[in-house]
Amino acid sequence: MLTENESKPAKAPRAAPSARVRRNGLYTDIADHLREMIQEGELAPGSRILEKDLCEYFDISKTPLREALKVLAVEGLVTHRQHIGYRVAAIDIDEIAAVFEVLHGLEETAGRCLAKRVTEGALHAIERKHQAMVAHHHNGKRAAYFQLNQEIHQMMIDAAQNPVLSSIYAGLMTKIHRARGVANADSARWQESLDEHEAIMAALQAADRSKLPQLMKEHSEHTATESMKALRATPLK
Missing domain, CATH: 1.10.10.10 (Winged helix-like DNA-binding domain superfamily/Winged helix DNA-binding domain)
Structure with a gap:
């Protein structure tokens, strides 16, 4: 113990x-x-x-x-x-909820910038990381999967080529990392999260990337919903 x-x-x-x-x-x-x-x-x-x-x-x-x-x-x-x-340290549920609200908008904004500015080099790097993450999912390596998941999110934000956005996003993610981990501890949500990542990657690789902002925002919203549900069901003290 x-x-x-x-x-x-x-x-x-x-x-x-x-x-x-x-x-x-x-x-x-x-x-x-x-x-x-x-x-x-x-x-x-x-x-x-x-x-x-x-x-x-x-x-x-x-x-x-x-x-x-x-x-x-x-x-x-x-x-x-x-x-x-x-x-x-205990998790402040009210603070987590407030951070998620801001994060949804940042993800959507990042999607718009990413659709216009992602380079071929960044796209290939994200794809390689994504395939490694998928392999961890298939092998049941949850901790390794979640680590790559975080890296992919930050890579996409950085590929949007807005340094202010990247800085704000990185700061917010430190506040909700634990909360997102709680959500992915559920096997059903883990699979759902992977499916959402697959859809985001498909939109990122498409000639028409117009769906990307909405997909990134919805992924953030779904993660928030499951995270808050799991946190409220978990004794924190």
């Missing part, structure tokens, strides 16, 4: 981390692993982090673990209270 949560038991931990992390115990490596565990829901929102268990899990001392936790505290992924310790 890596965290203590009064309302919901912690999920079973993944396989032991890589030998590289166990050998050098660098706090940056530990922070990367903890960040992924939080974003993928393995360390539940609001749950208390049990340092002893994590030290045993990573086979490290408390020093690199606490340095890693300080990094995550700066990022807002964990909170710390004296004499109580660290907890995984």
